[in-house]
Amino acid sequence: MKFIHTADWHLGKIVHGVHMTEDQRFILDEFITIIKEEKPDAVIIAGDLYDKSISPTEAIELLNEVLHQIVIECNTPILAIAGNHDSAERIEFGSRFMEKEGLHLVGKFQNPFKRVVLSDEDGDVHFYLIPYAEPSIVRYILQNEDIHSHDDAMKAIINKIRDEMLDTTVRNVFIGHAFVTNNGEPSDEETEGERTLSIGGAEYVSHQNFKHFNYTALGHLHRAHYVGNQSIRYSGSPLKYSLSEENHKKGCLIVELNGSGEVSVVKRDFHPVRDLRSIEGTIEEIRKHPVNNDYVFVKLTDEHMIVQPMEQIRTVYPNAMHVSRKRSNQQMDLTNQLNFVEKRSKNQLELFQSFYKEMKNEELKDEDEQLMKDLLHDIFEKEESL
Numbered sequence: 381m382k383f384i385h386t387a388d389w390h391l392g393k394i395v396h397g398v399h400m401t402e403d404q405r406f407i408l409d410e411f412i413t414i415i416k417e418e419k420p421d422a423v424i425i426a427g428d429l430y431d432k433s434i435s436p437t438e439a440i441e442l443l444n445e446v447l448h449q450i451v452i453e454c455n456t457p458i459l460a461i462a463g464n465h466d467s468a469e470r471i472e473f474g475s476r477f478m479e480k481e482g483l484h485l486v487g488k489f490q491n492p493f494k495r496v497v498l499s500d501e502d503g504d505v506h507f508y509l510i511p512y513a514e515p516s517i518v519r520y521i522l523q524n525e526d527i528h529s530h531d532d533a534m535k536a537i538i539n540k541i542r543d544e545m546l547d548t549t550v551r552n553v554f555i556g557h558a559f560v561t562n563n564g565e566p567s568d569e570e571t572e573g574e575r576t577l578s579i580g581g582a583e584y585v586s587h588q589n590f591k592h593f594n595y596t597a598l599g600h601l602h603r604a605h606y607v608g609n610q611s612i613r614y615s616g617s618p619l620k621y622s623l624s625e626e627n628h629k630k631g632c633l634i635v636e637l638n639g640s641g642e643v644s645v646v647k648r649d650f651h652p653v654r655d656l657r658s659i660e661g662t663i664e665e666i667r668k669h670p671v672n673n674d675y676v677f678v679k680l681t682d683e684h685m686i687v688q689p690m691e692q693i694r695t696v697y698p699n700a701m702h703v704s705r706k707r708s709n710q711q712m713d714l715t716n717q718l719n720f721v722e723k724r725s726k727n728q729l730e731l732f733q734s735f736y737k738e739m740k741n742e743e744l745k746d747e748d749e750q751l752m753k754d755l756l757h758d759i760f761e762k763e764e765s766l
Contacts (some may be wrong), residue, residue: 381500384418385633386411387426387557387599388617390465392439394431395621396701398675401438406653407618408446411632414648415454418634422498423456426599426615427463427512427557429471433747445485457482458495462555463599464746468511482641489513491521493541502639505551508541512557514746519752531564534585542592551641552592557599558585560607560614569601587612588663594641603628604647611643620656623677623702654699660706669696678703729753 389408393400415423430439450456460483462471472487481686486494486509494509518533519525522540527533534556545552561567564586587608596612602625604616615633620626631649638644644720659666662682676697680689682705693700732752733744744752 381498381502381505381551381637382418382420383422383424383553383635383637384415384420385424385426385597385613385615385635386618387424387597387615388428388602389425389443390431390617390621391443392431392435393619393621395675398699398701399438400619400621401436401442403619403653404444407630407650408649411618412449412454415456417720418648420456421500422507422632423450424460424507424553424555424597425458425460426555426597427461428465428599429460429463432464432465432512432750433467433470435470448538451481451483455482457496457498459484459507459509459555460486461509461555461557461599462487464512466512468513471511486511489521490518491540493537495544503549503551505637507553507555509555510537510554530558530583531589533586533710534558534589538589538592545592551594551637553637554590554593554596556596559583559600560585560590560596560598561613562587562608564588565757569603569605569741594637595635595643599636603762604631604633610645613645618650619652623656623658623723626657635715641703642760656701659697664693666693667696672697673699673731676700679706681706725737 389404391401391404393404401428429443435689447458450458460471462468466487467764468487469488470487471485475483475485475487478485484494484496491513496509498505498507498509513521513533515527515530515533518536522536524536527536538554541554542728559567559569561569561584564584566584594611598614599609600619601614602617604614606613613633616628616630617625618632620630621626629649630649630652634646634648636644654674658677658679659669660679660681662685663680666678666680674697676693676699678689678693678697678700680686680703686692689703690700693703729749729752733749738744
């Protein structure tokens with residue numbers, strides 16, 4: 381059986397004030413072309429279809445168009461789940477009557493779990509669709525008081541799935557959205573484009589949990605890579621959504637399962653209409669570059685103050701996103717500065733979360749938490765740049 385693994389579309393994404401919808405439309409058109417060429421038995425979307433829980437109209441329209449093309453025009457089933465950026469309820473809306481057309485969307489974490497069975501000449505393949513859910517939600521739904529972390533939640537979910545695996549000859553595929561690392565150890569894999577799932581390391585999930593599946597299709601981390609072994613994979617996002625993803629090569633994964641459950645994976649690269657990258661030099665050096673439409677982050681090396689640097693840069697790079705000056709040796713370099721800002725933002729966010737709970741006697745909602753996180757990050761970033 382052949383299927384395509386993709387994730388983290390983040391439709392409606394805004395990067396440094398730039399709406400990425402047209403770039404997303406361009407890359408998804410290429411994705412449709414790949415589907416027509418590969419003729420897979422299914423397409424997997426492992427979470428974060430949208431960037432925000434309440435998405436702009438153009439993002440919703442784009443998703444509708446793409447899903448219609450894949451399911452109806454390409455006659456290819458879609459197996460999709462909600463990620464931590466999605467609204468579970470909105471993703472779930474209308475999913476029951478769309479299943480007969482081959483569109484399987486799971487937004488809310490539920491018990492029993494959603495299982496989709498597809499068949500080929502070698503028999504059945506069972507796909508388990510497990511959307512993102514906070515450990516507290518999994519604890520409540522499964523009535524398991526031992527669940528306190530994301531790893532605890534995943535263990536409980538998979539133990540329950542294993543109880544249902546009565547036929548050992550069936551091939552099994554897990555579709556999930558989580559921060560999976562080698563043995564659940566801390567990792568620096570997360571990029572700026574991904575929202576932290578929890579504070580203090582409780583977000584990490586061990587790759588050992590997935591050893592009973594022939595393939596594990598994951599979403600959340602934006603770089604395409606495998607964890608632990610070749611059958612546990614992130615497809616990565618289809619576009620670069622932050623400078624920390626500058627060196628990523630984006631694409632989708634073509635996965636084939638043979639009759640004995642062995643996996644082969646081939647990556648098909650995407651070719652965006654604009655790259656996202658950094659450049660460095662003096663303003664005079666940059667002004668001599670050929671005109672280029674890429675999204676660029678510019679670091680100026682001039683020792684003197686530049687008047688209206690962005691206006692000058694945009695005569696060469698009209699889609700320039702950000703300009704900064706290279707720090708002297710006595711100052712923090714940009715990387716350390718951003719890390720400092722991020723750490724300080726998280727500390728303040730924890731204080732605000734505690735204050736909110738004390739005042740309202742309820743947890744801060746995901747969308748409000750992200751709004752406050754973004755606000756704090758912007759405040760401290762501007763403060764450090766002064």
